[in-house]
Amino acid sequence: MSGLRSFVARRLILGAVQTAAVVLLVFALTEALPGDAAVALAGDQPDPARVAAIREAMHLDRPAHERLADWAAGLLHGDLGTSLASGRPVVRYLADGFGPTLLLAALTVALLVPAGFGLGVLAARREGGPVDRLISSVTLAVYAVPEFALGVLLVTVFALRLGWLPPTAVGYGTDLPGHPAVLVLPVLVLLARPVCSLVRLVRAGMIDALASPYVAQARRYGVSGARVRYTHALPGALAPAVQQLARTVDWLLCGVIVVEALYVIPGLGTVLLNAVAERDVPVVQGLAVVFGVLTVVLTLAADLVAHRLAPRAGVAA
């Protein structure tokens, strides 16, 4: 198993380098400002007092590498800095927005896996039939649609025309679990793109697996249809799908930001967008590091699982 171990080691090193790169990139993108950073951050009408306050808060009089070292050391201790706008620690912002975002993401993933695999296997079983054609065309079409356009259309139909669901989460605060109706549209919109790509991959993998010699052999032995499908064919179709699940992390993140803005859900995406609008650099940096590191870790985990499922399927590392 030395091949496996060296793969895991290489993948872990890549993950560590990626984490460091995320931290560096976030710092470079937000602090390597041309000209006077404090003036740029103070906005359209730079008020001298505010410029001075920003310069003080961000220690802009010190060289960049010292600030980077301080900031990175703070990150290691869980100290993400303080907001320029409110003076509150960035960690507080994270804690406030964490609940709704986690709820959205967890619900989405919990529904994504059964829906993706179920529809994929269903389409593969009926390959070429009307059900397969319907699933394939719909997934192909919806796959490309941006969340905000889909979301706004769903609001128009289900909230405006039919009046079945509330249009946004305004007025419900952070008590989302108590009002499940609020969550229906956001989760639907978040699901749309990942489900489509997952269904297509599972379908393709299942069709390949069902046509393979080992499945034919299992059938010849008289193994029942369902058992062939789920214990023999599905695992073979799993590896590419798991890797796709990892790539969906990126999509879910984009999706969460858009969906929270669209449905006015007070999660991390909303916090991020507000901070971007206010040019509250420490908050943006903190959130970006958290999001970036989360992506690196989840991609890493999915790559390792995919490698475990199909050691031949090379994962670039």
Next chain:
Amino acid sequence: MRKPHTGGVRKAAPGRFVLGAAVIAVPLLLALLGPLCAGEPGPRTVSFTRGDGHWLGTDFVGRDVWQQVLHGGRPVVVTALAATALAYLVALPVGLAAALTHRRWLEELLMRPLDVLLAVPSLLLILLAATVFAPGATGLALLVALVNVPDAARLVRAAGTEAAARPAVEALRMQGETWWRIGVGYVGRSMLRTLAADAGTRLTGVLYLVATAAFLGVGVAPDAADWAVMVDRNRTGLFVQPWAVVVPALLIVALTTGTNLLFDAALAGGRGRGPARPATTGAVRTAPAASEVRT
């Protein structure tokens, strides 16, 4: 020099092709010809009204929605096309150089930084940049292109490595052909099909990203005539005047869906995105021994 073997192109089912073309026709025509036949903007009236000479009503600052729709497609389409072209402009030379070089360190130097960049979520990168400077349409195109370079370069390298390992390349080398003729004339042409398939999916992704960034207010003026901006800004009046939101949203859906359907139908013949991504760097390049190659 023999033409590169690119495999037979099967005809796609005409039905799906027609469907894709029909879906994309309306938004594309509006985007390309809309600004030409929009005419002079009328005077601003009351926000979010319907009727009163305005076919689709008025928007959040009292402008005619139909006029805005006519103007609003071009920025989305042009930015997306420019970003896709820019991404390949960088990814093609980098990926080809990495595929053709025999120096391992050069390949690592070219590709490893991109692997690292691949880890950063795309929208996050765009939002980060938007925090510290206000990118215009050009800035947005550059950012979206930058986000797409790593993946495109990896694909170019994978396709190029496969083509460069063929006996024909060895033969060309032994004939003393120039790097340009081997790299562009043979390897480049062998990759065309894979690249065309990738360009389709990439354009869909770029359209998604450009529209989403515009919806979030990155790279656009707050009152710009842009379908994504229209959806965002007119949301406040959704219950009074839904057309100002629904029409641009439908056009964006048609544009992205149509692009995807059209490319899928056009490439339905030789699917498979070309060669599978190679397992490890360099493992694929097992050029045949020179003695096997007849020149």
